[in-house]
Amino acid sequence: MSARIWHIAHLIGIITIMAFLLAPVILVFPISFSADAYVAWPPSAWSTRWYGELFRNEEMVQAFKNSMVLALIVTSLTLLIATPAAVALTRSVFPGREALISFFTAPLLLPSIVLGLAILIIFVGYGLVGSWPGVMIGHLVITLPYALRVLITGLSTLPANVEDAAGTLGANPFVVFRRVTLPLIVPALIASAALAFIVSFDEVVISLFIAGTQLKLLPVSLYHYVESRADPLVAAISALMVLGTLAIVLVVERAVGLRRAVAK
Amino acid sequence: MNDTPARGVEEKAGPGSSLLLTLLLPIIIVNIIAFVMPVANLAAMSFREAASTGSLSDVVSLKVWASLLEDSYYWSIAWRTIWLGVLITIITLILSYPIALFASRAERGRAVLIVLCISPLLLSAVVRTYGWMVILGEQGFLPALIRQVGFTPPRLINNEVGVVIGMTEILMPYMILSLLSGFGKLDVTLEQAAETLGANRFTVLRRIVLPLSLPGILLGSLLCFVLAVSSFITPKMLAGGRVALLATEIYDQAIVTLNWPLAACLSVLILTVFGAALLFYGQLTKIIE
Numbered sequence: 001m002s003a004r005i006w007h008i009a010h011l012i013g014i015i016t017i018m019a020f021l022l023a024p025v026i027l028v029f030p031i032s033f034s035a036d037a038y039v040a041w042p043p044s045a046w047s048t049r050w051y052g053e054l055f056r057n058e059e060m061v062q063a064f065k066n067s068m069v070l071a072l073i074v075t076s077l078t079l080l081i082a083t084p085a086a087v088a089l090t091r092s093v094f095p096g097r098e099a100l101i102s103f104f105t106a107p108l109l110l111p112s113i114v115l116g117l118a119i120l121i122i123f124v125g126y127g128l129v130g131s132w133p134g135v136m137i138g139h140l141v142i143t144l145p146y147a148l149r150v151l152i153t154g155l156s157t158l159p160a161n162v163e164d165a166a167g168t169l170g171a172n173p174f175v176v177f178r179r180v181t182l183p184l185i186v187p188a189l190i191a192s193a194a195l196a197f198i199v200s201f202d203e204v205v206i207s208l209f210i211a212g213t214q215l216k217l218l219p220v221s222l223y224h225y226v227e228s229r230a231d232p233l234v235a236a237i238s239a240l241m242v243l244g245t246l247a248i249v250l251v252v253e254r255a256v257g258l259r260r261a262v263a264k
Numbered sequence: 265m266n267d268t269p270a271r272g273v274e275e276k277a278g279p280g281s282s283l284l285l286t287l288l289l290p291i292i293i294v295n296i297i298a299f300v301m302p303v304a305n306l307a308a309m310s311f312r313e314a315a316s317t318g319s320l321s322d323v324v325s326l327k328v329w330a331s332l333l334e335d336s337y338y339w340s341i342a343w344r345t346i347w348l349g350v351l352i353t354i355i356t357l358i359l360s361y362p363i364a365l366f367a368s369r370a371e372r373g374r375a376v377l378i379v380l381c382i383s384p385l386l387l388s389a390v391v392r393t394y395g396w397m398v399i400l401g402e403q404g405f406l407p408a409l410i411r412q413v414g415f416t417p418p419r420l421i422n423n424e425v426g427v428v429i430g431m432t433e434i435l436m437p438y439m440i441l442s443l444l445s446g447f448g449k450l451d452v453t454l455e456q457a458a459e460t461l462g463a464n465r466f467t468v469l470r471r472i473v474l475p476l477s478l479p480g481i482l483l484g485s486l487l488c489f490v491l492a493v494s495s496f497i498t499p500k501m502l503a504g505g506r507v508a509l510l511a512t513e514i515y516d517q518a519i520v521t522l523n524w525p526l527a528a529c530l531s532v533l534i535l536t537v538f539g540a541a542l543l544f545y546g547q548l549t550k551i552i553e
Contacts, residue, residue: 006465010362010366013362014362014363014366017359017362017363018363018380018381020359020433021363021380021381021384021433021436021437022380022384023395023399023433024392024393024394024395024396024398024399024433025384025387025392025395027395027398027399027405028391028394028395028398031398038403039397039398039401039403039404040403040404041398041403041404041405041408042408080290081290081291081294082291084286084287084288084290085287085288085290085291087287088283088284088287088288089288092284094281094284100288103295104291104295106295106299107295107298107299110299110303110535111490111493111494111511111534111535111538112494112496113494113496113511113514113515113531113534114303114306114494114514114531114534114535115299115302115303117306117514117518117524117527117528117531118302118303118305118306118531119298119302120518121302121305121306121309121524121528122301122302122305137294137297137298138298140294140298141294141295141298141299144291144294144295148291198386201388202386202387202388202389204388204389204390204497205496205497208515208519209518209519219388219390222388222390222391222394223390223497223501226390226394226397226501227501230401234394235394235398237391238391238394238395241387241388241391242387242391245383245386245387246383248386249379249383249386252386253379258378258379258382258383259378259382259441259444
Protein backbone atom coordinates (compact mmCIF):
# COMPACT_ATOMS: atom_id res chain seq x y z
CA MET A 1 0.00 0.00 0.00
CA SER A 2 1.46 3.34 -0.93
CA ALA A 3 1.94 5.99 1.71
CA ARG A 4 -0.62 8.29 0.10
CA ILE A 5 -3.49 5.77 0.13
CA TRP A 6 -2.57 4.86 3.69
CA HIS A 7 -2.71 8.52 4.68
CA ILE A 8 -6.16 9.04 3.09
CA ALA A 9 -7.59 5.87 4.68
CA HIS A 10 -6.24 7.06 8.01
CA LEU A 11 -7.89 10.47 7.64
CA ILE A 12 -11.24 8.92 6.67
CA GLY A 13 -11.06 6.73 9.78
CA ILE A 14 -10.37 9.73 12.01
CA ILE A 15 -13.21 11.74 10.46
CA THR A 16 -15.64 8.82 10.87
CA ILE A 17 -14.83 8.43 14.58
CA MET A 18 -15.08 12.20 15.14
CA ALA A 19 -18.49 12.14 13.40
CA PHE A 20 -19.57 9.39 15.82
CA LEU A 21 -18.34 11.44 18.79
CA LEU A 22 -20.12 14.63 17.71
CA ALA A 23 -23.24 13.11 16.07
CA PRO A 24 -25.62 13.40 19.04
CA VAL A 25 -24.57 17.01 19.64
CA ILE A 26 -25.00 17.99 15.99
CA LEU A 27 -28.22 16.12 15.14
CA VAL A 28 -30.33 17.82 17.83
CA PHE A 29 -30.11 21.02 15.74
CA PRO A 30 -32.02 19.81 12.64
CA ILE A 31 -34.53 17.93 14.84
CA SER A 32 -35.16 21.07 16.90
CA PHE A 33 -36.46 22.76 13.71
CA SER A 34 -38.86 19.90 12.96
CA ALA A 35 -42.53 20.77 12.42
CA ASP A 36 -43.66 17.26 13.43
CA ALA A 37 -45.43 16.35 16.65
CA TYR A 38 -42.90 13.64 17.44
CA VAL A 39 -39.21 12.99 16.79
CA ALA A 40 -38.82 11.44 13.33
CA TRP A 41 -36.11 11.56 10.71
CA PRO A 42 -36.31 13.21 8.28
CA PRO A 43 -38.81 15.81 9.53
CA SER A 44 -41.78 16.20 7.16
CA ALA A 45 -41.43 20.01 7.33
CA TRP A 46 -39.31 22.64 9.05
CA SER A 47 -40.43 25.28 11.53
CA THR A 48 -39.47 27.11 14.70
CA ARG A 49 -42.63 25.78 16.36
CA TRP A 50 -40.80 23.93 19.17
CA TYR A 51 -38.81 26.98 20.19
CA GLY A 52 -42.15 28.75 20.61
CA GLU A 53 -43.57 25.82 22.58
CA LEU A 54 -40.47 25.91 24.75
CA PHE A 55 -41.03 29.46 25.92
CA ARG A 56 -44.72 28.73 26.54
CA ASN A 57 -43.91 25.65 28.65
CA GLU A 58 -44.18 27.00 32.18
CA GLU A 59 -42.45 24.08 33.89
CA MET A 60 -39.40 24.30 31.61
CA VAL A 61 -39.13 28.08 31.94
CA GLN A 62 -39.39 27.82 35.74
CA ALA A 63 -36.89 24.94 35.84
CA PHE A 64 -34.47 26.95 33.68
CA LYS A 65 -34.75 29.95 36.00
CA ASN A 66 -34.23 27.77 39.09
CA SER A 67 -31.21 26.01 37.60
CA MET A 68 -29.72 29.35 36.55
CA VAL A 69 -30.18 30.92 40.01
CA LEU A 70 -28.88 27.77 41.72
CA ALA A 71 -25.81 27.57 39.47
CA LEU A 72 -25.01 31.25 40.10
CA ILE A 73 -25.31 30.88 43.88
CA VAL A 74 -23.32 27.63 43.87
CA THR A 75 -20.62 29.26 41.71
CA SER A 76 -20.26 32.23 44.09
CA LEU A 77 -20.15 29.99 47.15
CA THR A 78 -17.64 27.70 45.43
CA LEU A 79 -15.24 30.59 44.82
CA LEU A 80 -15.74 31.94 48.36
CA ILE A 81 -15.00 28.54 49.91
CA ALA A 82 -12.40 27.12 47.52
CA THR A 83 -10.15 30.20 47.22
CA PRO A 84 -9.23 30.48 50.94
CA ALA A 85 -8.79 26.70 51.06
CA ALA A 86 -6.50 26.74 48.02
CA VAL A 87 -4.45 29.58 49.55
CA ALA A 88 -4.09 27.65 52.81
CA LEU A 89 -3.08 24.49 50.95
CA THR A 90 -0.45 26.17 48.77
CA ARG A 91 1.02 28.78 51.13
CA SER A 92 1.91 26.60 54.06
CA VAL A 93 3.37 23.19 54.63
CA PHE A 94 1.85 21.08 57.35
CA PRO A 95 1.62 17.37 58.00
CA GLY A 96 -1.28 15.75 56.18
CA ARG A 97 -1.51 18.44 53.52
CA GLU A 98 -1.57 15.94 50.64
CA ALA A 99 -4.06 13.79 52.53
CA LEU A 100 -6.34 16.82 52.99
CA ILE A 101 -6.25 17.58 49.27
CA SER A 102 -7.21 13.97 48.53
CA PHE A 103 -9.99 14.21 51.11
CA PHE A 104 -11.39 17.37 49.50
CA THR A 105 -11.37 15.86 45.99
CA ALA A 106 -12.67 12.45 47.13
CA PRO A 107 -16.37 13.20 46.40
CA LEU A 108 -15.50 13.13 42.68
CA LEU A 109 -14.31 9.53 42.99
CA LEU A 110 -17.62 8.33 44.35
CA PRO A 111 -20.24 7.41 41.70
CA SER A 112 -22.88 10.15 41.74
CA ILE A 113 -25.64 7.54 42.08
CA VAL A 114 -24.07 6.41 45.39
CA LEU A 115 -23.37 9.98 46.56
CA GLY A 116 -26.90 11.06 45.62
CA LEU A 117 -28.48 8.20 47.54
CA ALA A 118 -26.22 8.78 50.55
CA ILE A 119 -27.06 12.51 50.65
CA LEU A 120 -30.77 11.79 50.20
CA ILE A 121 -30.92 9.46 53.21
CA ILE A 122 -29.14 11.97 55.49
CA PHE A 123 -31.03 15.02 54.18
CA VAL A 124 -34.46 13.44 54.64
CA GLY A 125 -33.84 13.46 58.39
CA TYR A 126 -33.10 17.20 58.37
CA GLY A 127 -35.93 18.18 56.03
CA LEU A 128 -33.42 19.35 53.43
CA VAL A 129 -34.84 17.35 50.49
CA GLY A 130 -36.51 19.63 47.95
CA SER A 131 -35.10 22.73 49.65
CA TRP A 132 -32.71 25.35 48.28
CA PRO A 133 -30.08 24.91 51.03
CA GLY A 134 -30.25 21.14 50.43
CA VAL A 135 -29.52 21.27 46.69
CA MET A 136 -26.89 23.98 47.25
CA ILE A 137 -24.90 21.78 49.64
CA GLY A 138 -25.42 18.74 47.40
CA HIS A 139 -24.00 20.65 44.42
CA LEU A 140 -21.18 22.33 46.38
CA VAL A 141 -19.71 18.98 47.35
CA ILE A 142 -19.02 18.21 43.68
CA THR A 143 -18.18 21.72 42.40
CA LEU A 144 -15.60 22.38 45.15
CA PRO A 145 -13.14 19.64 44.09
CA TYR A 146 -12.98 20.97 40.50
CA ALA A 147 -12.48 24.56 41.63
CA LEU A 148 -9.96 23.59 44.30
CA ARG A 149 -7.84 21.70 41.79
CA VAL A 150 -7.76 24.53 39.24
CA LEU A 151 -7.02 27.12 41.96
CA ILE A 152 -4.22 25.06 43.55
CA THR A 153 -2.57 24.72 40.14
CA GLY A 154 -3.05 28.45 39.51
CA LEU A 155 -1.62 29.45 42.88
CA SER A 156 1.42 27.18 42.72
CA THR A 157 2.47 28.43 39.28
CA LEU A 158 2.62 32.13 40.17
CA PRO A 159 5.81 33.98 39.24
CA ALA A 160 8.30 33.31 42.03
CA ASN A 161 8.66 35.61 44.98
CA VAL A 162 6.26 38.42 43.99
CA GLU A 163 4.32 37.86 47.20
CA ASP A 164 7.50 37.82 49.28
CA ALA A 165 8.66 41.02 47.60
CA ALA A 166 5.42 42.81 48.49
CA GLY A 167 5.71 41.47 52.04
CA THR A 168 9.27 42.72 52.36
CA LEU A 169 8.13 46.14 51.20
CA GLY A 170 5.81 46.30 54.19
CA ALA A 171 2.43 45.10 52.90
CA ASN A 172 0.48 42.94 55.36
CA PRO A 173 -0.68 39.46 54.24
CA PHE A 174 -4.22 40.62 53.38
CA VAL A 175 -2.95 43.49 51.27
CA VAL A 176 -0.53 41.12 49.55
CA PHE A 177 -3.39 38.75 48.77
CA ARG A 178 -5.73 41.46 47.49
CA ARG A 179 -3.20 43.51 45.52
CA VAL A 180 -0.74 40.86 44.30
CA THR A 181 -2.08 37.31 44.49
CA LEU A 182 -5.71 37.90 43.48
CA PRO A 183 -4.99 39.79 40.23
CA LEU A 184 -2.49 37.07 39.24
CA ILE A 185 -4.93 34.19 39.67
CA VAL A 186 -7.80 35.80 37.72
CA PRO A 187 -7.55 33.18 34.92
CA ALA A 188 -7.77 30.34 37.44
CA LEU A 189 -10.73 32.07 39.13
CA ILE A 190 -12.54 32.47 35.81
CA ALA A 191 -11.96 28.83 34.90
CA SER A 192 -13.10 27.65 38.35
CA ALA A 193 -16.24 29.76 38.12
CA ALA A 194 -17.08 28.48 34.63
CA LEU A 195 -16.54 24.85 35.68
CA ALA A 196 -18.53 25.23 38.91
CA PHE A 197 -21.37 26.86 36.98
CA ILE A 198 -21.55 24.15 34.35
CA VAL A 199 -21.17 21.26 36.82
CA SER A 200 -24.01 22.65 38.91
CA PHE A 201 -26.23 23.58 35.94
CA ASP A 202 -25.78 20.11 34.35
CA GLU A 203 -25.91 17.98 37.49
CA VAL A 204 -28.74 15.50 37.15
CA VAL A 205 -28.20 12.40 39.30
CA ILE A 206 -27.68 14.14 42.65
CA SER A 207 -30.48 16.60 41.84
CA LEU A 208 -32.77 13.70 40.91
CA PHE A 209 -32.34 12.38 44.45
CA ILE A 210 -32.46 15.56 46.51
CA ALA A 211 -34.46 18.13 44.54
CA GLY A 212 -37.66 16.21 45.28
CA THR A 213 -40.78 17.04 43.31
CA GLN A 214 -41.21 20.59 44.58
CA LEU A 215 -37.98 22.19 43.39
CA LYS A 216 -37.84 21.99 39.58
CA LEU A 217 -34.36 21.92 38.05
CA LEU A 218 -33.77 21.87 34.29
CA PRO A 219 -31.83 18.58 33.84
CA VAL A 220 -34.30 16.75 36.10
CA SER A 221 -37.31 18.20 34.29
CA LEU A 222 -35.73 17.29 30.94
CA TYR A 223 -35.13 13.74 32.14
CA HIS A 224 -38.74 13.32 33.28
CA TYR A 225 -40.05 14.93 30.07
CA VAL A 226 -38.07 12.51 27.88
CA GLU A 227 -39.34 9.60 29.97
CA SER A 228 -42.95 10.37 29.10
CA ARG A 229 -43.03 12.29 25.78
CA ALA A 230 -41.23 11.98 22.46
CA ASP A 231 -41.77 15.40 20.85
CA PRO A 232 -38.91 17.65 19.64
CA LEU A 233 -39.28 20.12 22.56
CA VAL A 234 -36.23 18.65 24.29
CA ALA A 235 -34.27 19.00 21.03
CA ALA A 236 -34.91 22.75 21.11
CA ILE A 237 -33.68 22.99 24.71
CA SER A 238 -30.71 20.75 23.89
CA ALA A 239 -29.71 22.95 20.95
CA LEU A 240 -29.74 26.01 23.22
CA MET A 241 -27.74 24.16 25.88
CA VAL A 242 -25.15 23.10 23.29
CA LEU A 243 -24.67 26.76 22.32
CA GLY A 244 -24.43 27.84 25.98
CA THR A 245 -21.91 25.11 26.72
CA LEU A 246 -19.87 26.12 23.68
CA ALA A 247 -19.59 29.65 25.09
CA ILE A 248 -18.35 28.30 28.42
CA VAL A 249 -15.89 25.94 26.69
CA LEU A 250 -14.36 28.96 24.94
CA VAL A 251 -14.10 30.86 28.24
CA VAL A 252 -12.32 27.97 29.99
CA GLU A 253 -10.06 27.33 27.00
CA ARG A 254 -9.01 30.98 26.89
CA ALA A 255 -8.48 31.17 30.68
CA VAL A 256 -6.44 28.08 31.54
CA GLY A 257 -6.86 25.52 28.75
CA LEU A 258 -9.75 23.08 28.70
CA ARG A 259 -7.61 19.97 28.95
CA ARG A 260 -6.01 21.07 32.21
CA ALA A 261 -9.33 21.98 33.75
CA VAL A 262 -11.38 18.82 33.18
CA ALA A 263 -8.82 16.04 33.68
CA LYS A 264 -10.24 13.55 36.20
CA MET B 265 -1.95 16.71 41.61
CA ASN B 266 0.31 19.47 42.72
CA ASP B 267 3.53 18.43 44.34
CA THR B 268 5.30 21.75 44.54
CA PRO B 269 5.93 22.63 48.15
CA ALA B 270 4.72 26.02 49.26
CA ARG B 271 7.16 28.78 48.56
CA GLY B 272 8.68 31.02 51.18
CA VAL B 273 8.55 28.40 53.92
CA GLU B 274 12.28 28.42 54.35
CA GLU B 275 12.16 31.89 55.82
CA LYS B 276 8.81 31.96 57.59
CA ALA B 277 6.46 29.39 59.00
CA GLY B 278 3.53 30.52 56.81
CA PRO B 279 0.13 31.43 58.23
CA GLY B 280 -0.51 30.43 61.82
CA SER B 281 -2.49 27.29 62.51
CA SER B 282 -5.60 29.18 63.65
CA LEU B 283 -5.66 31.18 60.40
CA LEU B 284 -5.08 27.95 58.51
CA LEU B 285 -8.08 26.34 60.19
CA THR B 286 -10.26 29.39 59.46
CA LEU B 287 -9.36 29.23 55.77
CA LEU B 288 -10.06 25.50 55.55
CA LEU B 289 -13.09 25.32 57.83
CA PRO B 290 -15.84 26.05 55.23
CA ILE B 291 -14.71 23.33 52.81
CA ILE B 292 -14.27 20.89 55.71
CA ILE B 293 -17.83 21.58 56.88
CA VAL B 294 -19.29 21.02 53.38
CA ASN B 295 -17.34 17.77 53.00
CA ILE B 296 -18.49 16.49 56.37
CA ILE B 297 -22.16 17.36 55.83
CA ALA B 298 -22.47 16.16 52.24
CA PHE B 299 -19.78 13.47 51.98
CA VAL B 300 -18.44 11.92 55.20
CA MET B 301 -21.71 11.71 57.14
CA PRO B 302 -23.86 10.50 54.23
CA VAL B 303 -21.37 7.84 53.12
CA ALA B 304 -20.81 6.51 56.66
CA ASN B 305 -24.57 6.48 57.18
CA LEU B 306 -25.09 4.66 53.87
CA ALA B 307 -22.67 1.90 54.85
CA ALA B 308 -24.47 1.54 58.18
CA MET B 309 -27.83 1.54 56.38
CA SER B 310 -26.92 -1.63 54.50
CA PHE B 311 -26.94 -3.50 57.82
CA ARG B 312 -30.48 -2.49 58.73
CA GLU B 313 -33.77 -3.72 57.41
CA ALA B 314 -36.97 -2.12 56.23
CA ALA B 315 -39.94 -3.01 58.43
CA SER B 316 -43.20 -3.89 56.70
CA THR B 317 -44.50 -0.41 57.57
CA GLY B 318 -41.76 1.13 55.45
CA SER B 319 -39.96 2.51 58.48
CA LEU B 320 -36.50 1.27 59.40
CA SER B 321 -35.85 -1.02 62.29
CA ASP B 322 -32.93 -0.18 64.57
CA VAL B 323 -31.68 -3.75 64.68
CA VAL B 324 -28.31 -4.39 63.13
CA SER B 325 -28.67 -7.38 60.85
CA LEU B 326 -27.20 -9.08 57.85
CA LYS B 327 -30.64 -9.97 56.56
CA VAL B 328 -30.65 -7.62 53.57
CA TRP B 329 -27.13 -8.70 52.63
CA ALA B 330 -28.12 -12.36 52.93
CA SER B 331 -31.23 -11.94 50.80
CA LEU B 332 -29.22 -9.97 48.23
CA LEU B 333 -26.48 -12.57 47.94
CA GLU B 334 -28.99 -15.43 47.74
CA ASP B 335 -31.10 -13.87 45.02
CA SER B 336 -29.92 -14.94 41.56
CA TYR B 337 -31.66 -11.87 40.11
CA TYR B 338 -29.09 -9.55 41.70
CA TRP B 339 -26.23 -11.80 40.63
CA SER B 340 -27.43 -11.61 37.04
CA ILE B 341 -27.64 -7.81 37.32
CA ALA B 342 -24.12 -7.62 38.76
CA TRP B 343 -22.68 -9.82 36.01
CA ARG B 344 -24.51 -7.90 33.27
CA THR B 345 -23.17 -4.63 34.71
CA ILE B 346 -19.59 -5.92 34.76
CA TRP B 347 -19.79 -7.57 31.34
CA LEU B 348 -21.28 -4.47 29.69
CA GLY B 349 -18.68 -2.34 31.49
CA VAL B 350 -15.85 -4.43 30.02
CA LEU B 351 -17.40 -4.45 26.53
CA ILE B 352 -17.97 -0.67 26.57
CA THR B 353 -14.40 -0.08 27.81
CA ILE B 354 -12.89 -2.19 25.01
CA ILE B 355 -14.92 -0.50 22.24
CA THR B 356 -14.19 2.94 23.73
CA LEU B 357 -10.47 2.15 23.74
CA ILE B 358 -10.48 0.93 20.11
CA LEU B 359 -12.29 4.07 18.90
CA SER B 360 -10.33 6.52 21.06
CA TYR B 361 -6.81 5.25 20.38
CA PRO B 362 -6.51 6.44 16.76
CA ILE B 363 -8.02 9.84 17.69
CA ALA B 364 -5.62 10.36 20.59
CA LEU B 365 -2.64 9.24 18.52
CA PHE B 366 -3.64 11.54 15.68
CA ALA B 367 -4.25 14.47 18.05
CA SER B 368 -0.87 14.02 19.71
CA ARG B 369 0.88 14.07 16.30
CA ALA B 370 -1.17 16.62 14.35
CA GLU B 371 0.86 19.71 13.56
CA ARG B 372 -2.07 21.87 12.48
CA GLY B 373 -5.39 22.12 14.29
CA ARG B 374 -4.17 20.10 17.25
CA ALA B 375 -5.72 22.41 19.86
CA VAL B 376 -9.03 22.55 17.97
CA LEU B 377 -9.17 18.76 17.69
CA ILE B 378 -8.49 18.29 21.41
CA VAL B 379 -11.14 20.87 22.36
CA LEU B 380 -13.64 19.14 20.01
CA CYS B 381 -12.91 15.81 21.68
CA ILE B 382 -13.20 17.05 25.25
CA SER B 383 -15.97 19.65 25.10
CA PRO B 384 -18.81 17.07 24.96
CA LEU B 385 -17.79 16.37 28.57
CA LEU B 386 -19.18 19.73 29.60
CA LEU B 387 -22.58 19.03 28.05
CA SER B 388 -25.30 17.56 30.25
CA ALA B 389 -25.53 13.75 30.03
CA VAL B 390 -29.29 14.14 29.53
CA VAL B 391 -28.74 16.24 26.41
CA ARG B 392 -26.10 13.93 24.93
CA THR B 393 -28.19 10.85 25.61
CA TYR B 394 -31.23 12.57 24.10
CA GLY B 395 -29.11 13.07 20.98
CA TRP B 396 -28.66 9.29 20.85
CA MET B 397 -32.39 8.74 21.23
CA VAL B 398 -32.86 10.99 18.18
CA ILE B 399 -30.30 8.90 16.25
CA LEU B 400 -31.15 5.37 17.40
CA GLY B 401 -34.92 5.63 17.99
CA GLU B 402 -37.28 3.66 15.74
CA GLN B 403 -38.06 6.82 13.74
CA GLY B 404 -34.50 8.01 14.23
CA PHE B 405 -31.68 9.07 11.96
CA LEU B 406 -29.81 5.76 11.71
CA PRO B 407 -32.81 3.47 11.05
CA ALA B 408 -33.94 5.94 8.36
CA LEU B 409 -30.48 5.77 6.81
CA ILE B 410 -30.47 1.96 6.90
CA ARG B 411 -33.95 1.81 5.34
CA GLN B 412 -32.79 4.15 2.60
CA VAL B 413 -30.03 1.73 1.56
CA GLY B 414 -32.66 -1.01 1.44
CA PHE B 415 -32.18 -2.99 4.64
CA THR B 416 -34.48 -3.59 7.58
CA PRO B 417 -32.91 -1.75 10.52
CA PRO B 418 -32.23 -3.84 13.64
CA ARG B 419 -33.56 -2.70 16.99
CA LEU B 420 -31.09 -0.11 18.29
CA ILE B 421 -32.86 1.31 21.31
CA ASN B 422 -34.46 -0.07 24.49
CA ASN B 423 -31.90 -2.87 24.53
CA GLU B 424 -28.24 -3.45 25.33
CA VAL B 425 -27.12 -2.36 21.84
CA GLY B 426 -28.37 1.18 22.47
CA VAL B 427 -26.73 1.31 25.91
CA VAL B 428 -23.37 0.18 24.50
CA ILE B 429 -23.44 2.69 21.62
CA GLY B 430 -24.49 5.61 23.83
CA MET B 431 -22.11 4.81 26.69
CA THR B 432 -19.17 4.37 24.31
CA GLU B 433 -19.66 7.85 22.90
CA ILE B 434 -20.26 9.39 26.34
CA LEU B 435 -17.02 7.89 27.72
CA MET B 436 -14.73 8.55 24.73
CA PRO B 437 -13.60 12.00 25.95
CA TYR B 438 -12.32 10.50 29.23
CA MET B 439 -10.42 7.79 27.34
CA ILE B 440 -8.95 10.29 24.86
CA LEU B 441 -7.78 12.52 27.75
CA SER B 442 -6.10 9.60 29.54
CA LEU B 443 -4.44 8.35 26.34
CA LEU B 444 -3.21 11.85 25.48
CA SER B 445 -1.51 12.19 28.86
CA GLY B 446 0.20 8.85 28.18
CA PHE B 447 1.26 9.81 24.65
CA GLY B 448 3.08 12.84 26.03
CA LYS B 449 5.97 10.53 26.87
CA LEU B 450 6.19 8.96 23.39
CA ASP B 451 9.37 9.88 21.57
CA VAL B 452 8.87 10.12 17.81
CA THR B 453 12.58 9.56 17.16
CA LEU B 454 12.20 6.00 18.51
CA GLU B 455 9.68 5.25 15.76
CA GLN B 456 11.86 6.88 13.13
CA ALA B 457 14.77 4.76 14.31
CA ALA B 458 12.67 1.60 14.02
CA GLU B 459 11.56 2.57 10.50
CA THR B 460 15.13 3.27 9.47
CA LEU B 461 16.01 -0.21 10.67
CA GLY B 462 13.39 -1.61 8.29
CA ALA B 463 10.30 -2.06 10.48
CA ASN B 464 6.98 -1.44 8.69
CA ARG B 465 4.15 0.67 10.14
CA PHE B 466 2.36 -2.17 11.87
CA THR B 467 5.55 -3.45 13.46
CA VAL B 468 6.31 0.04 14.76
CA LEU B 469 2.78 0.34 16.15
CA ARG B 470 2.86 -3.13 17.74
CA ARG B 471 6.41 -3.14 19.07
CA ILE B 472 7.00 0.52 19.99
CA VAL B 473 3.91 2.74 20.14
CA LEU B 474 1.54 0.30 21.88
CA PRO B 475 3.92 -0.85 24.64
CA LEU B 476 4.97 2.72 25.41
CA SER B 477 1.38 3.93 25.61
CA LEU B 478 0.29 1.04 27.85
CA PRO B 479 0.15 3.14 31.07
CA GLY B 480 -2.28 5.57 29.37
CA ILE B 481 -4.34 2.66 28.05
CA LEU B 482 -4.62 1.10 31.50
CA LEU B 483 -5.53 4.39 33.20
CA GLY B 484 -8.15 5.23 30.56
CA SER B 485 -9.60 1.72 30.76
CA LEU B 486 -9.88 1.87 34.54
CA LEU B 487 -11.61 5.26 34.35
CA CYS B 488 -14.04 4.14 31.62
CA PHE B 489 -14.89 0.86 33.32
CA VAL B 490 -15.58 2.57 36.62
CA LEU B 491 -17.75 5.23 34.94
CA ALA B 492 -19.57 2.64 32.79
CA VAL B 493 -20.40 0.52 35.83
CA SER B 494 -21.80 3.47 37.79
CA SER B 495 -23.60 5.35 35.00
CA PHE B 496 -27.28 5.78 35.50
CA ILE B 497 -28.79 8.40 33.18
CA THR B 498 -27.62 6.98 29.84
CA PRO B 499 -28.56 3.31 30.46
CA LYS B 500 -31.89 4.40 31.93
CA MET B 501 -32.79 6.64 28.98
CA LEU B 502 -31.51 4.37 26.19
CA ALA B 503 -32.77 1.10 27.67
CA GLY B 504 -36.18 2.42 28.68
CA GLY B 505 -36.04 0.30 31.85
CA ARG B 506 -35.46 -2.91 29.89
CA VAL B 507 -31.80 -3.43 30.83
CA ALA B 508 -31.41 -3.74 34.60
CA LEU B 509 -27.97 -2.67 35.84
CA LEU B 510 -26.62 -2.05 39.35
CA ALA B 511 -26.96 1.73 39.06
CA THR B 512 -30.52 1.67 37.66
CA GLU B 513 -31.50 -0.87 40.33
CA ILE B 514 -30.15 1.43 43.08
CA TYR B 515 -32.35 4.23 41.78
CA ASP B 516 -35.44 2.02 41.48
CA GLN B 517 -34.99 0.61 44.98
CA ALA B 518 -34.33 4.03 46.50
CA ILE B 519 -36.98 6.10 44.72
CA VAL B 520 -39.66 3.68 43.50
CA THR B 521 -39.67 0.86 46.07
CA LEU B 522 -38.25 3.02 48.90
CA ASN B 523 -36.17 0.08 50.12
CA TRP B 524 -33.17 2.06 51.35
CA PRO B 525 -31.29 -0.81 53.02
CA LEU B 526 -31.35 -2.77 49.75
CA ALA B 527 -30.28 0.33 47.77
CA ALA B 528 -27.46 0.84 50.29
CA CYS B 529 -26.33 -2.79 49.85
CA LEU B 530 -26.28 -2.36 46.08
CA SER B 531 -24.23 0.84 46.51
CA VAL B 532 -21.67 -1.03 48.60
CA LEU B 533 -21.68 -3.71 45.88
CA ILE B 534 -20.84 -1.09 43.21
CA LEU B 535 -18.04 0.26 45.41
CA THR B 536 -16.74 -3.32 45.77
CA VAL B 537 -16.61 -3.65 41.97
CA PHE B 538 -14.70 -0.31 41.98
CA GLY B 539 -12.24 -1.67 44.52
CA ALA B 540 -11.72 -4.86 42.54
CA ALA B 541 -11.10 -2.87 39.34
CA LEU B 542 -8.60 -0.68 41.20
CA LEU B 543 -6.72 -3.75 42.54
CA PHE B 544 -6.67 -5.31 39.07
CA TYR B 545 -5.32 -2.04 37.67
CA GLY B 546 -2.62 -1.92 40.36
CA GLN B 547 -1.52 -5.47 39.53
CA LEU B 548 -1.40 -4.74 35.79
CA THR B 549 0.65 -1.55 36.20
CA LYS B 550 3.08 -3.47 38.40
CA ILE B 551 3.49 -6.12 35.71
CA ILE B 552 4.20 -3.65 32.90
CA GLU B 553 6.72 -1.80 35.02
